[in-house]
Amino acid sequence: xxxxxxxxxxxPLREAPALEAGQVHVWLARPTGMPMPGVVPAGEFGGNSSxxxxxxxxxxxxxxxxxxxxxxxxxxxxDPSAAGWAGNRPESRVDRVRRERIAQKFLLRLLxxxxxxxxxxxxxxxxxxxxxxELAGELAGSDLQFNLSHAGGWLxxxxxxxxxxxxxxxxxxxxxxxPRLARRWFSPAECEALAGxxxxxxxxxxxxxxxxxxxxxKAAGMTMAGSAGRIAAHPENPNRLLQLPDGWAAPGQWxxxxxxxxxxxxxxxxxxxxxxxxxxxxxxxxxxPS
Numbered sequence: 185x186x187x188x189x190x191x192x193x194x195x196p197l198r199e200a201p202a203l204e205a206g207q208v209h210v211w212l213a214r215p216t217g218m219p220m221p222g223v224v225p226a227g228e229f230g231g232n233s234s235x236x237x238x239x240x241x242x243x244x245x246x247x248x249x250x251x252x253x254x255x256x257x258x259x260x261x262x263d264p265s266a267a268g269w270a271g272n273r274p275e276s277r278v279d280r281v282r283r284e285r286i287a288q289k290f291l292l293r294l295l296x297x298x299x300x301x302x303x304x305x306x307x308x309x310x311x312x313x314x315x316x317x318e319l320a321g322e323l324a325g326s327d328l329q330f331n332l333s334h335a336g337g338w339l340x341x342x343x344x345x346x347x348x349x350x351x352x353x354x355x356x357x358x359x360x361x362x363p364r365l366a367r368r369w370f371s372p373a374e375c376e377a378l379a380g381x382x383x384x385x386x387x388x389x390x391x392x393x394x395x396x397x398x399x400x401x402k403a404a405g406m407t408m409a410g411s412a413g414r415i416a417a418h419p420e421n422p423n424r425l426l427q428l429p430d431g432w433a434a435p436g437q438w439x440x441x442x443x444x445x446x447x448x449x450x451x452x453x454x455x456x457x458x459x460x461x462x463x464x465x466x467x468x469x470x471x472x473p474s
Contacts, residue, residue: 185439186461193465200298203345205327206460210351210453211295211341212446213467215287288339291467292332295341299328316405331402336448344455350403352395353443353451362390369397369412371427377419391450393422396440399454400425404432433457 195218203209275283290304297304300323310320319326332341335353342351366375374393378386397412404411406429416427423442425435433456441453441462453462 185441185459187441188461188463190464190466192468194468197294197298197467199301200295200343201463201465203299203343204460205346206458208342208344208347208349208441208453208455208459208462209465210462211339211343211465211467213291213339213341214337215284215291215339216337218287218291218469284334288332288334291339292330292341295343295467296328296330299343300326312405314405314407316402333398333402333451335451338446338449340451342453344459347455347457347459348403348405350399350401350454351451352398352402353446353449354391354395354398356388356391356448356450358391360387360390360394362387365394366390369394369408371416371419373419374417388450392442393417395450396422396442396452396454399440399452400428400438403454403456404429 190212201209293304293307293309295304296307296319300307300319302323307323308320309317312318316331318324319328327346329344329346329348330341331349331351332339333352334340335358336355338353340351340353342349362378366378370378370393378390381389396417397415398408400415401408401411411429414427414429416425418424418426423440425438425440428435428438437457439453439455439457439459441459443449443451443453
């Protein structure tokens with residue numbers, strides 16, 4: 185598999201790089217502070233998004249239900265000043281989370297629109313059976329597949345054609361009660377390997393293996409609660425899958441790519457088939473990094 189190093193791309197995004205079947209593009213951005221012109225359609229892809237953003241849960245947020253309201257109304261809060269954030273009132277946590285989610289949705293639509301050759305505002309999203317976001321309306325028949333995750337102020341979006349993808353990123357310094365979670369979700373061999381490590385290396389290794397499961401589950405369009413406990417990776421090499429839930433592609437058919445050079449993050453990309461190449465892009469604002 186060919187991996188191409190990080191390429192910086194500035195807004196405005198006029199067109200997407202060429203994407204062939206079997207290729208995956210991974211985009212990284214820090215939405216906070218980036219220009220967010222225009223409007224975001226309300227009622228779509230709302231609530232807790234299927235991008236594993238709710239980090240205090242034991243399970244993948246794909247298990248959270250959500251639906252498209254079908255409304256054609258627009259939410260002008262894509263411009264923070266329109267939502268009251270520009271005044272002197274201190275920003276509450278609710279406002280901050282809402283602003284961040286609006287920015288994430290905006291960038292996702294902008295990016296997908298570039299690949300679909302249409303304005304981002306025309307990209308409609310709905311949730312699949314288990315909460316995974318999907319293209320809707322006239323774009324539902326497209327061969328474009330995507331997935332997203334966010335952590336530590338970063339947004340990661342994977343885009344591919346004709347192959348499902350799952351992506352997950354986690355803060356590398358995330359404080360997690362890994363012994364309890366490992367006993368619940370990991371294979372006995374993986375738990376034994378973690379138990380033999382010092383505390384800090386074990387915490388980091390747990391996050392690697394947890395993030396791998398998140399990416400696998402998202403690529404399969406399932407939920408962590410129903411799938412994570414039936415996934416087993418080699419205790420010495422998580423890139424080698426030993427067991428997957430019934431009905432999934434066989435362990436040897438998966439393409440797994442670990443992100444090892446992301447600032448302050450750990451993460452994985454997973455696809456149930458052959459991936460010929462992965463290209464990495466950093467989306468930045470017009471006036472420099474954001």
